[in-house]
Amino acid sequence: MANWSDPTPNVSPFGAASATRTEAYDAGLRRYMLSVYNYMLSGVLLTGIVALGFVMSGAAVQVFGGPGILKWVITLAPLGFVFGMSFGQSRMSAGTLQAMFWGFAIAMGLSLSTIFLRYTPVAIAQSFFATSAAFAGLSLYGYTTKRDLSAMGTFLIMGLVGLIVASLLNLFFQSGMLELVISFVGVLIFAGLTAYDTQRTKSMYAHVAGTGQEQHFVIMSALNLYLDFINMFLFILRLFGNRN
Template sequence: MADKWNAGLRSVPVAGSRTDASIDQGLRSYMLKVYNLMAIGLLITGVAAYGVFNLATTTDPSLAAGQFRDVMLTQLGVAVFVSPLKWVLMLAPLALVMFMSFRIDRMSVSAAQATFWTYAALVGVSLSTIFLVYTQESIVQVFFITAASFGALSLFGYTTRRDLSGMGSFLVMGLFGIIIAMLVNIFLQSSALGFAISVIGVLVFAGLTAYDTQRIKEMYWEGDDTLVAGRKAIMGALSLYLNFINMFTFLLSIFGNRN
């Protein structure tokens, strides 16, 4: 999956080389960079999603080129939401994140960062459909619920002394189970199964948030050069970004008010 580290990024920490996290300025700066990169990615996604929605919809019948439910669509809206292009836009982020995961050890920091920004924008284009389905008020409410939950879980993963690596394999298996169930439900169209997938998805990505935060923290090594440290920070930000986005979409399917 996208949150797996490429082996070329791994560094073996030297015993006794770390200081306590509370006084280790290097670790704090590294984690702050990870969170800042993730936050910028989320901002790009949000701007892209809302921008595409505004450009793709209209209230002027003379500008309408199609319709989705009760929403009039512009030419862009028809292309993004109705035409076969929508499948390309849905699959493009997956292809890009897989490319990034496999090539990160051969990319410069600037190239990896640009790829991350591009990926975040493509995710935003895909997520623009949520404005057609859910009210803007509920989207904002669920976003803040997700942000508060994510912050608490990430803080737990950062501060806990408990080793969370044991639950990593369990969470990955749960993730694959969710993907399989979602594919099956495309054909079944079961609302009960969809609800169960959303609940389990929230739990899985909540666990992954804490697990990935601890893993990202432990990947830090003060002996890394600027290139390796930069790659690690970007991949760490990508992992947390994916957890946030997935937790948000699952929570939205549970608590979002539909138009």
């Protein structure tokens, strides 16, 4: 029997509940993404402070300017942290993974202190702000676009492998032109990866929400975006930075 007294007969009685669930999901997603960006930005800030402090103390010149194995340990330490976190995250507690992330940021600061020995402070500042603006725009695009970027991500990862191979080859050839091409391509690859990783981070929330593993994925997503930012910054610095 039709309910003639109901002014909204076609509205589902579950509409309010559905709207509440949608609002709760959106709020959870915002908290999740905010946590990712907080970790990522805090890691970048910590890296910068450590790098600047290491240089101002004079230790960077002593370590990287002379012989010894310590400079190689410092240079390769961030790679060890990345591999440890990537392959050991399923066996680590959230606290351990968090400590590894901060340790990685410190190790990167020690390793990246060499840029203060090679480039002028103005060049570093300009490259940093240019990277920050580009990262913000690309990450916003990755978050808001309706386009599926997974195919682009596969292409970019393949390009990244080629970039690493080319960089290793140039260690032997020492070609200025090849270095310029590598830097230009590197900016493009990590610009694309910024958008791709942002979209992947957003879509990942649907799979981890309520599982108790959110913190693990927050930290690992922050690590991915941190690497995108730092690598894009370094390639921009190599392209446009004035050397000392």
